[in-house]
Amino acid sequence: MTDSHTAPDAPATDLIYHVDAYARSIEARVVAVDAENRSVALDRTIVYAAGGGQPNDTGRLDGPGESWPIESAKKQGAVVWHRLGGEGSLPAVGEAVTVSIDWAHRYRLMRIHTALHVLCGTIFRDYGALVTGGNMGPDKARMDFEMEQFTPELVSQIERVANEEIAAGRETRVKILPREEAFQIPDLIRTKINLLPEGIDEIRTVEIVGLDLQADGGTHVANTRECGGIKIIGTRSKGKSNKRLELILINGEGDELPAG
Numbered sequence: 001m002t003d004s005h006t007a008p009d010a011p012a013t014d015l016i017y018h019v020d021a022y023a024r025s026i027e028a029r030v031v032a033v034d035a036e037n038r039s040v041a042l043d044r045t046i047v048y049a050a051g052g053g054q055p056n057d058t059g060r061l062d063g064p065g066e067s068w069p070i071e072s073a074k075k076q077g078a079v080v081w082h083r084l085g086g087e088g089s090l091p092a093v094g095e096a097v098t099v100s101i102d103w104a105h106r107y108r109l110m111r112i113h114t115a116l117h118v119l120c121g122t123i124f125r126d127y128g129a130l131v132t133g134g135n136m137g138p139d140k141a142r143m144d145f146e147m148e149q150f151t152p153e154l155v156s157q158i159e160r161v162a163n164e165e166i167a168a169g170r171e172t173r174v175k176i177l178p179r180e181e182a183f184q185i186p187d188l189i190r191t192k193i194n195l196l197p198e199g200i201d202e203i204r205t206v207e208i209v210g211l212d213l214q215a216d217g218g219t220h221v222a223n224t225r226e227c228g229g230i231k232i233i234g235t236r237s238k239g240k241s242n243k244r245l246e247l248i249l250i251n252g253e254g255d256e257l258p259a260g
């Protein structure tokens with residue numbers, strides 16, 4: 001969307017992906033249409049809108065007589081706008097639609113996103129290092145830490161311990177807490193919760209039980225075992241006390257990922 005363009009008013013979208021990351025298809029209703037951007041807002045969605053280092057989902061919107069590819073999704077305030085591909089007419093306000101996502105893409109992101117939490121939790125526990133940034137795609141991710149250096153020995157130790165934690169089958173728990181309550185959790189302070197805008201009165205937390213707790217809006221797998229494993233493929237210096245790890249997912253059991 002261009003900066004000069006203002007999307008029409010729309011009610012807040014019910015973010016089903018915040019409570020059920022495994023929903024692949026849902027029924028919803030169109031609540032607003034932004035014809036200029038070929039975008040629609042729905043009463044509820046499972047299409048993740050890009051944010052927090054996790055890319056948006058893509059998918060399909062099926063109406064009674066027509067269907068549209070969902071090319072991207074973007075959150076503006078409390079509204080998720082789904083940008084539709086194709087040409088021609090758009091669904092009308094009030095229309096009932098079925099929303100489905102490209103599950104293979106999303107599930108890869110859930111696995112790699114959860115693996116990043118394992119890495120954060122492990123490095124904080126074992127070395128006391130905070131995360132300074134990160135980004136992910138379905139195949140590859142990177143994460144920056146307040147570390148002086150990552151020697152090859154340290155990297156292989158981190159990789160081994162992170163893979164042990166993944167294999168330990170730790171559960172993931174999601175909670176949506178009132179802001180005041182969330183601010184009393186000491187572990188959350190290290191994820192810079194204090195940088196969250198004043199207007200947000202509920203905080204979603206994602207916990208890998210016994211290992212990591214963060215304020216987070218992304219999608220994660222229910223159990224670390226689903227991640228498979230990670231391989232650290234590179235390190236990079238981003239400053240004196242800021243070092244980057246680059247990683248990929250590797251095969252888990254019963255998983256069809258190409259090796260490496």
Ligand SMILES: [Zn+2]
Nearest residue numbers: 113206216218
């Ligand atoms: Zn996360």
